[in-house]
Amino acid sequence: MENIKIKFGLKIKELRKQKSYSQEKLAKLASIEKSYISNIxxxxxxxxxxxxxxxxKAFEIEIDQLFD
Incomplete structure (x- = not known):
């Protein structure tokens, strides 16, 4: 189970960097805490x-793109 959480976290980080978002900006766009982004x-x-x-929604993509 840990493996999927790590893969998902890496995908979020990759997308965030592609958009040039800080963790704080992504957290604000997604209406979640910055520490939650870090934990993801x-x-x-x-x-x-x-x-x-x-x-x-914050990345302006379809959900399935989070799992590519």
Whole structure:
């Protein structure tokens, strides 16, 4: 189970850097805490469907693109 959290975190970090977003900016766009973004990126957070939807919206992409 840890592996999928790490892969997802790396994808979020990659997308964030592609958009030139800081963790703080992404957190604001997704209406979640900055520390939560950090925890996602380092693979220590089990992300809910609600947060996945918020992240996709913040990146202006479809949800499935978070799992490519």
């Amino acid at each position: 990126e380092n693979g220590s957070r089990n992300v809910s469907l609600e947060v996945i939807c918020k992240l996709a």
